[in-house]
Structures are given as structure tokens and as C-alpha cells.
Amino acid sequence: MRMINRRDFLKLGAASAAVLAIESQFHPFVYAAERLAEGGRSVNRNSGLPRSFLPSTCTQCPAGCGTIGYVEESRLVKIGGNTKHLSNESALCARGQAGINALYDPDRLLKPLKRVGQRGRNSWQEISWEEAYREVSENMNAIRGSQARDLVFLTDDIERDALGRRFTNAFGSANAFGASSIYDANKRAGTSLTWGKEGDMPDVAHSKYILAFGANPYESGSQFVGFARRMIDGVLNNQAKLVVFDVRLTITSAKANEVFYVQPGTYALVALAMANVIMQEGLYDGAFIERWTNVSTAQLAQHLAEYTPERAEAETGVSATVIRRVAAEFASTKPATTVTDSMLSAHKNGVQNERAVMLLNIITGNIDIRGGLCIPRQYDLTDPDPVPSTPAPTVATGQSIVAAMTMIKERKQPVGVLMTHGFNPVYANPDGASIEETLKDETLVKYHVAVTPFINETAAMADIILPETTYLEDWDIEVRSSLELVPFVALRQAVVPPLDSAKPFFDIVVELSAAIGGGMQQFFPWKSVDGWLKARISGIGGLTKAGGLDYLKQHGVWYDPKSRPNYGSYQAGGFPTPSGRIEVYSQYLASRNFAPMPAYEPIAAFRTLSEEKNEMILTIYDTALQTDYKTGNCMWVDEILHDNPAWINPETGARLGIIDGDPVKLTRTSRSGEAKQRSIETTAFLSEGVHPQVVAMANGVGHTVFGHVAEGEKFEKNGTTVTGSGIPKFLQDPNSKLIWWGEKGGIGVNAKEIVPVDMDPIGGGEAWGDVVVTLAKG
Amino acid sequence: MFGLVARVFSGRPTEGLLDGIRDSQMLESLSAFGVVFEEDFLGTPIDRLADDLAGEFVRLFIGPGHHIAPHESVYVRAEEEDLPRLWGKATVEVANFYLEAGLELSTHQTPDHLGLELEAMAVLAEAEAESRETGDLTSAEEIFDMQLVFCRQHLQRWVPRICSDVENETASSFYRNMALLTTSLVEMQCGADTIF
Numbered sequence: 001m002r003m004i005n006r007r008d009f010l011k012l013g014a015a016s017a018a019v020l021a022i023e024s025q026f027h028p029f030v031y032a033a034e035r036l037a038e039g040g041r042s043v044n045r046n047s048g049l050p051r052s053f054l055p056s057t058c059t060q061c062p063a064g065c066g067t068i069g070y071v072e073e074s075r076l077v078k079i080g081g082n083t084k085h086l087s088n089e090s091a092l093c094a095r096g097q098a099g100i101n102a103l104y105d106p107d108r109l110l111k112p113l114k115r116v117g118q119r120g121r122n123s124w125q126e127i128s129w130e131e132a133y134r135e136v137s138e139n140m141n142a143i144r145g146s147q148a149r150d151l152v153f154l155t156d157d158i159e160r161d162a163l164g165r166r167f168t169n170a171f172g173s174a175n176a177f178g179a180s181s182i183y184d185a186n187k188r189a190g191t192s193l194t195w196g197k198e199g200d201m202p203d204v205a206h207s208k209y210i211l212a213f214g215a216n217p218y219e220s221g222s223q224f225v226g227f228a229r230r231m232i233d234g235v236l237n238n239q240a241k242l243v244v245f246d247v248r249l250t251i252t253s254a255k256a257n258e259v260f261y262v263q264p265g266t267y268a269l270v271a272l273a274m275a276n277v278i279m280q281e282g283l284y285d286g287a288f289i290e291r292w293t294n295v296s297t298a299q300l301a302q303h304l305a306e307y308t309p310e311r312a313e314a315e316t317g318v319s320a321t322v323i324r325r326v327a328a329e330f331a332s333t334k335p336a337t338t339v340t341d342s343m344l345s346a347h348k349n350g351v352q353n354e355r356a357v358m359l360l361n362i363i364t365g366n367i368d369i370r371g372g373l374c375i376p377r378q379y380d381l382t383d384p385d386p387v388p389s390t391p392a393p394t395v396a397t398g399q400s401i402v403a404a405m406t407m408i409k410e411r412k413q414p415v416g417v418l419m420t421h422g423f424n425p426v427y428a429n430p431d432g433a434s435i436e437e438t439l440k441d442e443t444l445v446k447y448h449v450a451v452t453p454f455i456n457e458t459a460a461m462a463d464i465i466l467p468e469t470t471y472l473e474d475w476d477i478e479v480r481s482s483l484e485l486v487p488f489v490a491l492r493q494a495v496v497p498p499l500d501s502a503k504p505f506f507d508i509v510v511e512l513s514a515a516i517g518g519g520m521q522q523f524f525p526w527k528s529v530d531g532w533l534k535a536r537i538s539g540i541g542g543l544t545k546a547g548g549l550d551y552l553k554q555h556g557v558w559y560d561p562k563s564r565p566n567y568g569s570y571q572a573g574g575f576p577t578p579s580g581r582i583e584v585y586s587q588y589l590a591s592r593n594f595a596p597m598p599a600y601e602p603i604a605a606f607r608t609l610s611e612e613k614n615e616m617i618l619t620i621y622d623t624a625l626q627t628d629y630k631t632g633n634c635m636w637v638d639e640i641l642h643d644n645p646a647w648i649n650p651e652t653g654a655r656l657g658i659i660d661g662d663p664v665k666l667t668r669t670s671r672s673g674e675a676k677q678r679s680i681e682t683t684a685f686l687s688e689g690v691h692p693q694v695v696a697m698a699n700g701v702g703h704t705v706f707g708h709v710a711e712g713e714k715f716e717k718n719g720t721t722v723t724g725s726g727i728p729k730f731l732q733d734p735n736s737k738l739i740w741w742g743e744k745g746g747i748g749v750n751a752k753e754i755v756p757v758d759m760d761p762i763g764g765g766e767a768w769g770d771v772v773v774t775l776a777k778g
Numbered sequence: 779m780f781g782l783v784a785r786v787f788s789g790r791p792t793e794g795l796l797d798g799i800r801d802s803q804m805l806e807s808l809s810a811f812g813v814v815f816e817e818d819f820l821g822t823p824i825d826r827l828a829d830d831l832a833g834e835f836v837r838l839f840i841g842p843g844h845h846i847a848p849h850e851s852v853y854v855r856a857e858e859e860d861l862p863r864l865w866g867k868a869t870v871e872v873a874n875f876y877l878e879a880g881l882e883l884s885t886h887q888t889p890d891h892l893g894l895e896l897e898a899m900a901v902l903a904e905a906e907a908e909s910r911e912t913g914d915l916t917s918a919e920e921i922f923d924m925q926l927v928f929c930r931q932h933l934q935r936w937v938p939r940i941c942s943d944v945e946n947e948t949a950s951s952f953y954r955n956m957a958l959l960t961t962s963l964v965e966m967q968c969g970a971d972t973i974f
Binding site for chain 1: 782796803836845881883898901959
């Protein structure tokens with residue numbers, strides 16, 4: 001050890017004091033000797049730190065639960081549920097609580113970055129916001145008014161991203177796309193074609209009989225926690241019987257009264273056979289059918305006659321006896337409802353599946369009654385003046401995001417500037433590898449701006465990344481379909497100020513519009529986000545009377561306290577369909593040569609499934625812990641779910657010589673005209689909890705670019721490089737060392753990589769569930 | 779002495795601070811601690827040096843991508859904590875120590891930030907010196923004990939480790955030497971049973 005004497009110390013002390021004397025601003029502590037009490041203990045220990053509570057809204061998944069942020073010394077220390085919120089009441093799931101991981105994630109991007117070197121190298125230099133705005137606005141002005149090179153805006157939920165939509169339209173582009181087609185587009189189309197409104201709201205808390213088709217509400221769903229709570233209410237307090245049809249033993253199945261495996265893709269046949277039984281046995285609600293649908297009971301009975309329980313048994317694997325019994329129970333237990341989710345509709349026959357299941361509610365009169373299948377209730381928000389005029393459409397306008405990306409790839413839709421807002425198509429879309437190739441190609445996408453709190457797979461393909469705040473530092477008005485059937489308005493308020501240089505999306509849009517100029521800024525006349533939020537809720541009179549935005553800031557949510565569920569809401573003005581009735585027969589479908597009545601259309605690829613070739617059907621399921629591309633770097637959820645072994649039935653395992661824990665390889669069976677086969681590798685998880693012809697994998701893991709938690713040991717190799725600082729080598733992050741699952745593929749694999757672009761021709765929604773793979777020991 | 783390294787690890791260095799450190803008398807004092815700066819620190823014009831080190835500070839301690847999180851709770855986890863995090867149990871212990879020691883935080887930084895922990899040592903040393911000057915030896919002894927306890931319970935268990943990470947990860951002779959100096963100071967302070 002170095003020999004240092006007292007004199008050295010004194011000298012350094014004196015010299016330091018002299019230097020620090022000029023550093024007048026650095027005084028983080030106030031020393032208050034009088035606070036010392038006997039024994040060196042503070043008399044103020046009970047006063048602790050001041051703590052504030054801020055109601056807000058979670059966006060870790062689409063549910064939009066009400067939260068309370070507990071803030072000490074400007075730091076968010078805990079996120080809990082808001083007891084006043086109509087949706088989740090006081091509960092909050094793991095993802096919601098792990099939001100704090102995202103906020104204080106050491107991998108967060110806090111400065112604007114500009115790419116160095118080739119696009120896709122993921123190498124960056126830090127730039128100021130001024131430089132970033134200048135650069136983006138120059139690139140945008142270069143294409144303005146040019147139909148040949150349009151602005152294309154990609155976001156997660158286009159309905160909720162009102163600012164993104166407005167920005168795109170104000171610039172003169174009609175091409176703002178949401179990601180509905182990779183989530184629930186088929187369900188939306190099926191419900192909308194049937195009763196004129198997108199979506200449904202099963203009033204499960206008051207049901208006596210609940211039939212779930214490809215739905216797993218105890219683990220996932222668009223209103224996860226709130227819906228699960230009500231379903232538990234229905235099952236426990238209301239003694240509802242729960243019957244589940246699925247291809248996998250889900251958490252919901254595990255707690256159901258009865259569970260039946262269904263041959264993948266044949267849900268509609270089960271539902272139609274049940275409907276047939278209900279008609280044949282005379283268990284239907286004739287008055288409802290005659291008054292409120294556009295078909296007669298006779299027509300219906302005749303249409304359904306071909307769907308005999310015996311035929312269903314042969315094709316679906318569900319016995320005719322079960323179909324008869326469950327159909328009779330469903331029809332004779334009032335009230336009853338069905339519950340559906342993406343596992344039902346993410347097929348090429350998804351829209352028909354949804355319509356077939358809806359039919360069960362329709363013919364039993366369980367529509368919009370207490371305990372039945374209800375029409376969604378939700379407030380509409382104002383699109384405040386001045387509203388940009390609707391720009392002229394281009395070839396991709398109005399298409400789904402999946403179709404639009406294909407058009408860009410095929411050079412049908414030229415892109416001058418691509419702006420991705422918090423959305424990660426390279427990870428989330430089918431065939432992500434080809435999206436990555438598209439984004440890398442500067443002749444296809446001339447310029448790419450990514451607006452995101454994290455550098456992810458898509459942002460890595462950008463020319464410039466603008467660091468957006470996380471949802472916990474940002475504001476928005478949040479509305480959702482009400483589980484209580486009483487519409488509500490909620491606020492997402494910043495629970496802490498933006499970290500470092502990150503900016504809320506409102507600020508980015510307003511400042512960028514000003515930089516672009518040319519009249520664009522007139523569409524954003526609000527001085528602060530408060531003005532925008534007030535304008536958004538200005539059409540809701542009751543809220544304005546209650547105090548408007550100030551009320552929301554205090555309580556987080558508002559609903560009319562005198563309001564009660566208006567069951568039978570359709571009786572006043574009919575259904576918002578062309579006929580004013582429920583359209584069991586759809587003229588729209590007939591005119592486009594689709595089956596006009598709910599029908600079963602077999603999945604062609606499943607018909608030729610070959611056991612000899614070891615062909616299986618891939619099912620990618622959602623969990624309670626990961627939301628697609630959003631939560632992957634949150635430590636608290638990743639520690640529970642970071643891997644996604646392939647669920648294989650032991651019967652199948654025995655046939656293929658695969659035992660639990662074996663490495664396995666899934667190769668998508670190639671289709672004609674396809675250049676490359678795509679395959680993924682994982683390990684086998686042998687379980688009776690999966691249909692013998694299905695191989696099931698969880699969604700939301702296996703990131704290649706996101707952060708140290710999501711990437712595991714790959715992070716050390718993947719690290720981004722910031723030039724100008726002199727050191728290109730990667731830093732060893734102490735956090736990375738603590739990820740015990742990060743080795744040997746412990747971070748899982750993105751199963752969507754091998755899913756091809758394939759859509760339901762009616763709904764345009766991706767057919768995630770129709771992928772045939774070859775399973776082999778790896 | 780802790781005051782200097784506290785300032786260095788709390789944020790980007792100002793030109794004034796760098797100028798002060800490059801002063802010949804200061805350099806001489808530092809050399810006794812084995813601090814040997816190189817040309818990158820000594821020979822770069824002050825405005826550029828401040829810019830360079832500002833960038834290096836961000837890269838080392840803020841990100842994006844790989845960086846060193848300068849918080850005790852990231853380096854030291856309580857037994858029941860499996861997760862690396864900001865505001866962990868260690869942070870609370872540090873916060874409680876500040877309360878008991880009569881140190882009130884006036885910033886929004888986390889209490890267990892490297893810069894703050896070092897600053898706490900500096901403030902306590904100053905308070906101790908004042909007590910001594912006014913002849914309140916009982917208080918002086920108490921405050922001395924506090925420094926020892928804080929150093930042994932907190933600084934010692936993580937500061938040498940983070941400093942070693944900094945030394946390994948930076949090419950800047952400024953941050954490398956400041957890390958080295960910090961480790962020396964902590965080791966010497968923790969080993970002290972009398973006052974230097």
C-alpha cells in the first residue's frame with residue numbers, strides 16, 4: 001500500500017477546499033446538528049420523507065387500469081391500483097407494478113441519437129433536440145406535398161394515438177397506421193358486421209353460465225385484470241358455470257368447471273353445432289330472433305342443420321354428447337354469455353369464428369342483458385378544432401399495418417419518411433425479418449424517425465431516435481369500453497417529471513410541427529398539454545361540470561355517479577347496422593362473395609397436416625406477464641417469465657422421441673414461392689396441457705435489441721456504441737450480471753419470427769394461429 | 779478530500795473544476811495519492827476537455843446501452859432482493875443514516891448515488907472539524923464514529939468495486955485517476971481508528 005502521511009491528507013484537503021469554493025452550486029446536503037438527539041438517533045425518524053399520491057393510468061398493456069403513483073422526493077417508489085377506477089377497481093397486475101422498472105431502467109434512452117455508419121448497424125451519436133428537429137424537419141420538408149414519397153406513420157393503437165394521427169394528417173399524409181391487424185382486427189370485424197359496433201363486453205359478473213372459446217381471461221385479455229375480477233365474481237359469487245374450449249390448458253381452464261380440447265381452427269364448428277342443437281331442441285328465444293335479427297327462426301334452423309353434433313365430433317374432437325349437453329345448459333341457464341379472445345379470431349376463418357360464437361348469444365336472447373353479451377360503452381373524445389382536412393389517399397391508405405408493410409416491401413407504397421411511434425413492427429409483426437430488411441433498405445424507406453423510450457429492434461433500424469418519455473412521465477386522456485357498462489373518462493398524468501432529456505409525445509409533436517412550419521403548427525395551438533387534454537374532454541358535459549381536467553388530476557377517473565347500466569340499449573334506436581337489426585345474414589359479406597351467414601370454413605393447411613413429416617400447429621399465446629414488445633426489459637416480470645419452451649403433449653413427444661428439456665427446432669413448413677425457410681430453436685416442455693397436434697409458445701420474450709434484461713447475455717455483445725467519447729468497447733453493466741436466466745437461450749425466442757404474413761380475407765387480421773411447423777429434436 | 783471526488787462523480791465537470799484540478803499545487807497534492815494524469819487530461823484545451831468529459835460522464839454513468847449505474851443498491855443487494863434496482867433496501871439504509879446523522883437532502887437524486895455518499899463523508903468531516911474547533915469534543919467523537927460507521931457499512935462494500943469498474947471501462951485518465959483516488963480515500967478512511 002502507498003505510504004501517505006497526515007501532511008498529504010491535509011494538503012489535498014486544503015487544495016480541494018480551494019477548488020470547491022468556486023463550485024457554489026453543489027450543496028446537496030444541509031447539515032443540521034440540532035436534529036441530533038440522544039444516542040445519535042434522529043427525533044424526526046417518524047416524519048420520514050414526504051410522500052405524494054398521484055392517480056394515473058397504466059399502459060403496460062391495452063387494459064388501461066387506474067393506478068396510483070407513490071412519489072417520494074420526486075421519485076416514484078411504488079405503483080398501486082386506484083380504488084376509484086371503474087375498470088380494475090384497486091387491483092394491478094405484475095406488469096403494472098413493474099412499470100417502475102421501465103421508468104428507472106438504466107437502458108432507457110435519454111438523449112436524441114443520430115445514426116453513425118450504415119442504417120441498422122445500431123451505432124449512434126448523441127445530438128441535441130435542436131439538431132434533431134432540424135434534421136427531421138429538413139427530411140420531412142423535402143418530401144412534403146409529394147405523393148410519390150409519402151410520410152408513413154406507424155403506431156400501436158391508432159384510435160388512442162390522436163396526436164400521431166393529427167400530426168400525420170396535418171403534414172398532408174393519410175397514412176397513419178395502427179397495429180389492430182396484428183391483434184384484434186378479426187374480432188372487431190366479426191362483431192361490427194354482426195351488431196354494428198366493434199367489440200363486445202360480456203357482463204360476466206352477473207352471468208350464470210359462461211362459455212369461453214379460445215379465451216383465457218384469467219391470464220390475458222384486452223381488459224385483463226378488471227375482466228378477470230368480474231369473471232371471478234360471476235363464478236364465485238354468482239355461481240356461474242364456466243366451460244372452456246381451447247387448444248391448451250390455460251390458467252382459465254385450470255379453474256373452469258369443464259374444459260375441452262378443440263382441434264385447432266374448428267371453434268366455429270363447435271359453436272355452430274351447439275347453435276344447431278339449440279334450434280333443433282326448441283331452446284331458442286324466438287321472439288328475440290324474429291324482432292331483433294334479420295333472419296327468421298326457420299331460416300336459421302335450416303342454415304344450421306348441416307352442423308350436426310356428430311359431424312362436429314369428427315372434426316373438432318369434442319364429443320357429440322358434450323356438444324348436446326353444453327348447448328342445452330347454455331340455452332336453459334339465464335343469463336349466459338360467451339367470452340372470446342384472439343385465440344379464436346387469429347385464424348383465416350377468424351371473423352366467421354367470432355360470428356359463430358356470437359350467434360349462440362343471439363339465438364338465446366342473451367344480447368345486451370344483465371349477465372349477457374353486451375354492446376361496448378365508451379365515451380367519444382373530441383377531435384378539437386382546427387382539425388386537419390383529410391389528405392388524399394395513396395395506395396396503402398386504409399390497409400392494415402400488415403398489408404401496408406408488404407406494400408412498402410413490394411415498392412407499391414414509396415416512403416419518404418417513416419415515423420414509428422412506440423411501435424416495434426420488427427418484433428411484433430409476422431415475418432419480422434422481412435420487415436427488418438425493408439426498414440434497412442434506403443431505397444424503400446428513405447428516412448426513418450423512431451420515437452421511443454428504448455432502442456428496440458425497430459429503432460435500431462432508424463436514422464434518428466427521439467427519446468420519448470415512458471407512460472409514467474406523460475399525459476393523455478384514456479377511455480376504454482366500460483366493464484361496468486357505465487362509460488368513464490380517465491387521465492394518464494405524469495407521476496414524475498420527464499427524466500433527463502426525454503420528452504412527452506405532445507412536446508415532440510408540437511415542437512417538430514413548429515420546426516417543419518408551413519402552417520403545420522396551426523393544428524397544434526395549445527400552449528401546454530393541459531390545453532390539448534381539456535379540448536379532448538370538452539364534449540363530456542358531466543365531467544366539465546364536475547371540474548374537468550382538475551377533477552381528473554385529483555381522482556384519476558370520472559363517471560356519472562347517477563348513471564346505471566342501460567341494458568337493452570338497442571331497443572330505443574335499434575342496432576347501428578344497415579338493417580337496424582343484428583345481421584346474422586350480412587349483405588356486406590354476400591356482396592363480397594363471403595359466406596353471409598355464420599359458417600365454418602376449414603383451415604386448408606390443417607387438412608393436410610402430416611404426422612409422418614412431424615407437422616404440428618403452432619400456437620403463440622399471451623401471458624399475464626409480458627405484453628408483446630412492451631414489457632420485455634422490465635426486471636420484475638422478466639424474472640417470472642423470460643423463457644418460452646415449446647409445450648408438447650407427451651404422446652407427441654413419445655412419437656418423436658422428445659423428452660422434457662430436449663432442444664427442439666421448429667421450422668415453418670415452406671410455402672410455394674418462398675425463398676427461405678424460417679426456423680426457431682427452443683427447448684421442449686412436455687405437458688398434458690396441450691393438444692397433441694399443437695406446439696404452444698409464449699409471446700413477449702426473445703428480444704434481440706431492447707436492453708440488458710430482455711437480451712440477457714447477448715446484451716454484452718449487442719451494446720450500442722456512442723461515438724465521440726473515444727471508447728467504442730462495451731461497458732460491463734452490473735445489472736447484467738444479475739440476470740441469472742440470461743445464459744444459453746434463457747431469454748426465450750420470438751416465435752413470431754417464423755409466422756408468415758397471412759390474413760383473414762374479411763377482417764384483415766393476421767392468422768397467427770394457422771402456422772404449420774415441422775417439429776424436430778434440435 | 780471526499781468533497782473533491784464527490785463533486786467529480788456527481789455530474790459533468792465544469793471548466794472551473796477542471797482548471798482547479800489542473801493547478802500545479804493541486805496536481806502535486808494529488809500525486810502523493812498516486813494520481814498521475816495523462817496528456818488527454820493535461821494537454822487538451824479546457825473547453826474541449828469539459829465537453830469530452832461531459833460526454834464521457836454520460837456514457838459511463840447514464841447511457842444509452844451499457845453503463846455503470848452509480849448507485850449502491852445496484853451493487854449491493856439485500857438478501858431478500860433478487861433484483862437489481864434503483865431505490866433498493868441499501869438506498870433506504872443510506873437515507874436512514876442521513877436522517878440519523880442530521881443530513882438533510884436538498885436534491886432529488888437518490889440517496890445512494892456515488893457522488894452523494896462521498897459528499898456525505900465530506901459534510902460530516904467538516905462538521906467534525908467545526909466541533910473540534912469549538913471544543914465540543916464529545917460531538918466531534920460522535921461525528922467521527924458516524925463517518926467510520928458509514929464508511930464501513932456502506933462505502934467499503936461497494937465503492938472500491940464501482941471504482942474498479944470505472945478504471946476498467948474508461949480510457950479517460952481523469953476518470954481513471956479519480957476512481958483510483960476514491961478507492962484510496964475509502965480504504966484509508968475505513969481503516970482509520972484514529973483521526974488522521
